[in-house]
Amino acid sequence: MKDRYIDVEDLIAARATPPGISALAIVRVAGPGCVDAVSRAFSRPERLRAAEGRTLVRGALLDIRDGRPVDDLVAAVFRAPESPTGQDQVDFMTHGSPAVVAAVVDALAALGFRKALPGEFSFRAFVAGKADLVESEAIDELSRARTAQAREAALRRLGGGPSAEIARIRTEVHELLAACEVLLDYPEDEVAGNLTSRLPAARGAVEALAKLSAGHAGARLRLEGARVAVAGRTNAGKSSLFNRFLREERSIVSDEHGTTRDWIEASVDLEGIPIVLHDTAGLRSTDDRTEAEGVRRSRLLLESADLILYVVDGTVGLAEEDGEFLAERPDALPVWNKADAPGCGPVPEGFHSVSALDGRGFQDLALAMVARLPGGSGSADGLAGERQAALVEAARASLSDAIAAIGAGEPLDLVSLDLRAASDSLGELTGETASPDVLETIFTRFCVGK
Numbered sequence: 001m002k003d004r005y006i007d008v009e010d011l012i013a014a015r016a017t018p019p020g021i022s023a024l025a026i027v028r029v030a031g032p033g034c035v036d037a038v039s040r041a042f043s044r045p046e047r048l049r050a051a052e053g054r055t056l057v058r059g060a061l062l063d064i065r066d067g068r069p070v071d072d073l074v075a076a077v078f079r080a081p082e083s084p085t086g087q088d089q090v091d092f093m094t095h096g097s098p099a100v101v102a103a104v105v106d107a108l109a110a111l112g113f114r115k116a117l118p119g120e121f122s123f124r125a126f127v128a129g130k131a132d133l134v135e136s137e138a139i140d141e142l143s144r145a146r147t148a149q150a151r152e153a154a155l156r157r158l159g160g161g162p163s164a165e166i167a168r169i170r171t172e173v174h175e176l177l178a179a180c181e182v183l184l185d186y187p188e189d190e191v192a193g194n195l196t197s198r199l200p201a202a203r204g205a206v207e208a209l210a211k212l213s214a215g216h217a218g219a220r221l222r223l224e225g226a227r228v229a230v231a232g233r234t235n236a237g238k239s240s241l242f243n244r245f246l247r248e249e250r251s252i253v254s255d256e257h258g259t260t261r262d263w264i265e266a267s268v269d270l271e272g273i274p275i276v277l278h279d280t281a282g283l284r285s286t287d288d289r290t291e292a293e294g295v296r297r298s299r300l301l302l303e304s305a306d307l308i309l310y311v312v313d314g315t316v317g318l319a320e321e322d323g324e325f326l327a328e329r330p331d332a333l334p335v336w337n338k339a340d341a342p343g344c345g346p347v348p349e350g351f352h353s354v355s356a357l358d359g360r361g362f363q364d365l366a367l368a369m370v371a372r373l374p375g376g377s378g379s380a381d382g383l384a385g386e387r388q389a390a391l392v393e394a395a396r397a398s399l400s401d402a403i404a405a406i407g408a409g410e411p412l413d414l415v416s417l418d419l420r421a422a423s424d425s426l427g428e429l430t431g432e433t434a435s436p437d438v439l440e441t442i443f444t445r446f447c448v449g450k
C-alpha cells in the first residue's frame with residue numbers, strides 16, 4: 001500500500017540534515033508512542049522512556065536484530081503536544097558520516113519506523129495546528145533562502161504576519177456573507193443597512209489583497225532569484241566584469257579575442273537577490289569550429305536569461321553588430337566598459353558606464369540591474385509562492401466582484417456566490433479548506449526530513 005501523508009499515526013523516521021560528511025547529523029522520528037518504540041533499541045531504555053519533553057538523553061542506539069550498538073548519540077525528546085510536529089518526537093543527534101546515518105535509519109526501520117515522505121514532519125505540524133499553510137511554506141522557504149533578505153522575509157512570513165492579515169480579511173468576507181444571507185432570508189428594509197455598512201471594510205479588504213498580490217513579484221525574486229547573462233563582442237571585458245561581480249578571478253581574462261568559449265556560471269548576491277551570473281563567449285562569426293560552437297551555445301543561453309548585460313568596449317566604440325543586437329533585444333542592459341582607459345569614448349545614451357578594471361560604476365549598474373528584474377523594485381515582504389499569489393488574486397477578484405454586484409443591486413444569491421468563492425480561495429491559502437490532494441502536492445515539494 002502506498003504511504004500517505006494522511007496516515008499521521010504511522011511511526012516515521014528520516015535524516016533531517018543534508019547527505020554527505022559532517023560532524024553531526026540529525027535523524028528525526030515522530031508518531032504516537034515513538035519514544036517507547038525507540039526505547040526498545042536504546043542502551044538506557046528506562047531513562048529514555050521516562051524522559052520529559054524537551055530533554056536530552058545520551059546513549060547508544062542498538063540494532064534490535066543483533067543487539068549491537070549502531071551509534072553513540074544524543075536523543076532530544078519532545079512530547080506531544082509541545083513538539084515541532086505536535087506529536088511525540090525524537091531528534092537523534094548522531095555522528096555525521098553517511099555510514100552512521102544509514103545504519104541509524106536502518107535500525108529504526110527494524111523497529112517499525114517507515115521512511116518519512118518529503119515534508120511529512122511539516123505536514124504533521126500543520127495537522128496539529130502548529131502552523132497554517134502559509135507558515136509551513138515559509139519554513140520551506142527559510143531552508144531555501146540564499147540571501148539575507150530572503151531569509152528575513154521568510155522569517156516574517158513564518159512569524160505569521162501574512163497569516164494574521166489573511167485571517168482578518170477572511171473574517172471580513174464572512175461578515176459580509178452573513179449580512180447577505182440575513183437579507184436573503186428577511187428581505188425587509190431594516191436589515192439592508194447591515195450590508196451597506198459593511199462595504200467600506202470590504203473595500204479595505206480588497207485593497208489589502210491587492211497589496212499582498214503586488215508584493216508577490218518582489219518576494220518571489222528574492223527567494224527564487226534570477227539568471228543574468230553577460231554578453232557582447234569579443235574582448236569587450238565580459239569576463240573581467242563577471243569576475244568583478246564574483247570578487248574572484250574565476251573566468252580567464254586575456255587581450256586575445258575569443259578567450260571564453262564554454263559559458264561559465266556562478267552565484268552572486270546582488271542587493272539581496274540571489275543571481276546566477278553567466279559569462280559567455282564573445283559574439284562574432286569565426287572559422288574556428290570550437291569557438292563557433294561556444295558562440296552558438298551562448299546565444300541559446302541568452303534566450304532563456306532573465307536579464308542580459310550587453311557589454312561594449314568603450315575604447316573600440318559601437319559596431320554595427322552591437323546596434324543589431326540591441327535592436328533585437330531592447331530588454332538588454334547596455335554597458336560601456338573600460339571607463340578608466342584614456343581612449344574610452346563618450347558614453348552613448350542609455351549605456352551604463354563602468355570599469356571592470358577599477359570597479360567604477362558598478363554600484364549604479366547593480367541598482368539598474370535590480371530595477372530591470374521583474375519584482376526588483378518591490379520589497380521581499382509579499383507572498384513568494386505562485387500558488388499563494390494565484391489564490392490571493394482570485395480572492396481579490398471575487399470580493400471585488402461581490403462589492404460591485406452589491407453596488408449594482410444585483411440579486412443577493414449571486415453576490416453570496418462570489419463571497420463564497422473569495423472565502424474558499426483564502427481558506428485554501430491558509431490550508432483551512434485545502435483538499436488532501438492540494439496539501440499533498442504542497443508538502444511533497446519539501447525536503448525529506450522537513
Ligand SMILES: Nc1nc2c(ncn2[C@@H]2O[C@H](COP(=O)(O)OP(=O)(O)OP(=O)(O)O)[C@@H](O)[C@H]2O)c(=O)[nH]1
Nearest residue numbers: 234235236237238239240254258259260282356357
Ligand atoms: N582598461 C581596461 N581594460 C579592461 C577592462 N575590462 C577588461 N579589460 C581588458 O580587456 C581585455 C579583454 O578582457 P576580457 O574580460 O577577457 O574580455 P571578454 O569580453 O571576456 O573577451 P572574450 O572572452 O574574448 O569574448 C583584457 O586585456 C582585459 O584586461 C576595463 O574595465 N578597463
Ligand SMILES: [Mg+2]
Nearest residue numbers: 238239259260
Ligand atoms: Mg571572456
